[in-house]
Amino acid sequence: EVRLTEFGGGLVQPGGSLKLSCAASGFTFSRYDMTWVRQAPGKGLEWVSTIKSGGGTTYYAGSVQGRFTISRDNNKYMLYLQMNSLKTEDTAVYYCATNSDYDSRGQGTQVTVSS
Numbered sequence: 001e002v003r004l005t006e007f008g009g010g011l012v013q014p015g016g017s018l019k020l021s022c023a024a025s026g027f028t029f030s031r032y033d034m035t036w037v038r039q040a041p042g043k044g045l046e047w048v049s050t051i052k053s054g055g056g057t058t059y060y061a062g063s064v065q066g067r068f069t070i071s072r073d074n075n076k077y078m079l080y081l082q083m084n085s086l087k088t089e090d091t092a093v094y095y096c097a098t099n100s101d102y103d104s105r106g107q108g109t110q111v112t113v114s115s
Helices: none
Strands: 003-007 010-012 018-025 034-039 045-051 058-060 068-073 078-083 092-098 109-113
Touching: 003 092, 018 034, 018 092, 018 109, 034 068, 034 078, 045 068, 045 078, 045 092, 058 068, 078 092
Parallel strands: 010 109
Antiparallel strands: 003 018, 018 078, 034 045, 034 092, 045 058, 068 078, 092 109
16 A cells, blocks of 8 residues: 655745655555645645656656755655745645555645745
C-alpha cells in the first residue's frame, strides 16, 4: 500500500523560502516517478513538478520554474521540494504523489505566503 506523508509547510512572507518533505513507504520508491501537486483555496489540483525515478530528470510548471527545485533520496524513501522566492499565489496545500496516480497523495501540508 502506497503511503505518503508530507510535512514542512508553514507561514512565510513573500520572497521567503520553505522546503517541503514527503516520506514514502509501502512501495518500492526508487521505481516510481514522483510528483508534487498543490491545491489553492477554491481551486482544483495543480501539477507543480515531477522527478523521474532515478532523480536525473525533472519537470516544472511554468509558474514555479526557476524558483522551485524537486529532489529525492531513494535510499531514504524521501521526496523534497525546495521553494524559493515564494509568492502569495503559491499559497496552497501541497501534496506528493506517484506520477501515475495522484490519488496516492497524502494529507498534504499547508503553505501560506502572506505579509
